[in-house]
Amino acid sequence: AQSVTQLDSQVPVFEEAPVELRCNYSSSVSVYLFWYVQYPNQGLQLLLKYLSGSTLVKGINGFEAEFNKSQTSFHLRKPSVHISDTAEYFCAGYDSNDYKLSFGAGTTVTVRA
Amino acid sequence: EAGVAQSPRYKIIEKRQSVAFWCNPISGHATLYWYQQILGQGPKLLIQFQNNGVVDDSQLPKDRFSAERLKGVDSTLKIQPAKLEDSAVYLCASSRQGVDTGELFFGEGSRLTVL
Numbered sequence: 060a061q062s063v064t065q066l067d068s069q070v071p072v073f074e075e076a077p078v079e080l081r082c083n084y085s086s087s088v089s090v091y092l093f094w095y096v097q098y099p100n101q102g103l104q105l106l107l108k109y110l111s112g113s114t115l116v117k118g119i120n121g122f123e124a125e126f127n128k129s130q131t132s133f134h135l136r137k138p139s140v141h142i143s144d145t146a147e148y149f150c151a152g153y154d155s156n157d158y159k160l161s162f163g164a165g166t167t168v169t170v171r172a
Numbered sequence: 173e174a175g176v177a178q179s180p181r182y183k184i185i186e187k188r189q190s191v192a193f194w195c196n197p198i199s200g201h202a203t204l205y206w207y208q209q210i211l212g213q214g215p216k217l218l219i220q221f222q223n224n225g226v227v228d229d230s231q232l233p234k235d236r237f238s239a240e241r242l243k244g245v246d247s248t249l250k251i252q253p254a255k256l257e258d259s260a261v262y263l264c265a266s267s268r269q270g271v272d273t274g275e276l277f278f279g280e281g282s283r284l285t286v287l
């Protein structure tokens with residue numbers, strides 16, 4: 060099964076500033092990677108996913124992530140955040156060998172005016 | 173299409189009592205998951221169903237937790253008796269049959285507080 064590590068538990072950021080959330084995964088032959096967002100008192104919503112192909116993946120709400128196989132990373136970025144981006148963000152990895160989706164511990168993003 | 177439905181949204185019980193959560197997945201989704209999300213942690217898989225069969229329940233505390241998915245559609249997760257450490261959000265998710273990419277669709281969760 061995949062092991063996913065999110066390197067930052069909390070990220071405070073000012074409105075309109077850029078943000079980067081870091082995620083590393085354990086190496087595997089077949090891996091699919093995801094970023095989910097969880098707004099307060101809501102379920103998880105898919106932001107973006109990497110299945111294959113281009114290593115730069117664009118998602119909803121202006122987010123993008125880059126798959127880096129040599130560094131086993133899948134960092135999430137947004138060039139300019141809004142107050143509404145305040146949420147918890149989860150990186151997840153799916154191992155198609157055992158059909159398991161494993162989540163990181165999450166990164167709480169707090170956007171201040 | 174309608175999303176994953178869960179109920180109740182919130183439940184408060186005392187330790188040693190029992191509780192049940194219900195989930196209705198997206199229509200046509202063959203795979204259903206129950207995750208436990210403790211405050212400050214990522215979701216942890218409790219059990220995974222493919223249609224009405226169990227694929228993985230290795231992390232389900234079987235002495236107190238049980239789950240079923242009758243007729244391959246709705247599912248119920250039960251805890252009996254509850255412990256303080258069971259306080260968490262229980263997330264239900266589903267995924268399409270035959271799409272082996274791990275993309276899951278989540279419900280809003282059922283928040284359990286055990287006093």
